[in-house]
Amino acid sequence: MEPVQGASQKELVALAAKYRESLRHAVYLTRSLDAEGDLTTAQVSTLNMLAEAPLRIGGIARRSGIKVPSATEQVIRLEAAGLVLRRPDPDDARGVLVQLTERGAQELAAANQRRNAILAERLAALSPDDRTVLEAAVPVIDRLNSLIPEMTKPEKK
Amino acid sequence: MEPVQGASQKELVALAAKYRESLRHAVYLTRSLDAEGDLTTAQVSTLNMLAEAPLRIGGIARRSGIKVPSATEQVIRLEAAGLVLRRPDPDDARGVLVQLTERGAQELAAANQRRNAILAERLAALSPDDRTVLEAAVPVIDRLNSLIPEMTKPEKK
DNA sequence: TTCCATAGTTAGGTAGCCTAACTATCACCC
DNA sequence: GGGTGATAGTTAGGCTACCTAACTATGGAA
Structure with a gap:
């Protein structure tokens, strides 16, 4: 009756x-957080990475789950917008270190705040129980995300 | 100590x-489910809607959270691929009804199966507790998604 | 010091999204 | 019954964000 062990294949697929369906709609949730002259979702995403530490192009690509040329392109746009700056990696002249500019950090903070505020408003409409469930689910979703191949590759060494 | 009432603004924003961060990574999870000559995520998404019932262009746009011209474009691509067909809405000659073709239904089923299988494999790597939490979170995420403005507009009538 | 591997860039292509402007039909109403 | 405004889609043009393939430059090791 109770497979203490785990779930059946059928249950897992169900x-x-x-989950896929929910995630699909969640994409639109994210999109609905976007605004006018604001940064795009992909830009916010990239800038958030750089807020932790400067990264090389390859690092951005790996963490974003995109290919290197796409990361280059992203960075070029961000640089043109004055939000990041590129400089050669002192440890390896082939590499390029990308870091936030002052303005990049400011705009990122503003964009995050705005998005979080809108989402917080909607979260407030949920029941306290629902919020508790969601709170508990976040780390689980993160663990699931961390199982993505490619994004788990070692840094470089 | 315990605001039985609800959460503070600070907690909501946190x-x-x-959640935004997790969702951001989840996008790459979805992307990682994509494969070679397979349908794109947006296409699977559209086809899944049509699997329930034929829709008009406007209906697709609203449910997808995109604008009508973008929906037209999607449908044109799907039609070119032989996955859907368009015909005038018998009730309103201005409207266009979009429905799955036999082949569209087949390819959709295959794509869903493949994606679900990959994801199920990863879900199997989670602890049973984690899966329980995720299972409980899905309806909450759906409720949260349903709060998206624009996507909640009435059908037509 | 030669040669392969690695880091990025460049070039060219596609999906998917947008706004603005146009066409066709509907629905009302005088 | 013929305007007239609203509604449904399409077309045109533009942008972001992804891709592969091919190239450049540096690093590292034989």
Whole structure:
């Protein structure tokens, strides 16, 4: 009756289907957080990485789950917008270190705040129980995300 | 000590920030489910809607959270690929009804199966507790998604 | 010091999104 | 019954963000 062990294949697939569907709609949630002259979602994403520490192009690509040329392109746009700056990696002249500019940090903070505020407003509409469930789910979602191949590759060494 | 009532603004914003971050990575999870000559994520998304019932262009746009011209474009691509067909809406000659073709239904089923299988494999790597949490979170995420403005507009009538 | 591997860039292509402007039909109403 | 405004889609043009393939430059090791 109770497979203490785990879930059946069928159950796993069913959960997968439901979760995929929810995620699909969640994309639109994210999109609905975007605004006019604001940064795009992908830009916010990249800038958030750089807020922790400067990264090389390859690092951005790996963490974003995109290819190197796409990362180059992203960075070029961000640089043109004055939000990041590129400089050669002192340890390896082939590499390029990308870091936030003052303005990049400011605009990122503003964009994050705005998005979080809108989302917080919607979260407030949920029941306290729902919020508790969501709170508990976040680390689980993160663990699941961390299982993505490619994004788990070692830094370089 | 315990605001039985609900959460503070600060807590809401904190949850919003964490959730946004998780969602951001989840996008790459979805992307990682894509494969070679397979349908794109947006296409699967559209086809999944049509699997329930034929829709008009406007209906696709609203449910996808995109504008009508973008929906037209999607449909044109799907039609060119032989996955959907368009015909005038018998009730309103201005409208266009979009429905799955036989082949569209087949390819959709295959794509869903493949994606679900990959995701199910990763879900299997989670602890049973984690899966329980995720299972509980899906309806909450759906409720949160349903709060998106624009996507909640009435059908037509 | 030669040669392969690695880091990025460049070039060219596609999906997917947008706004603005246009066409066709509907629905009302005088 | 023929305007007229609203509604449904399409077309045109533009941008972001992704891709692969091919190239350049540096690093490292034989």
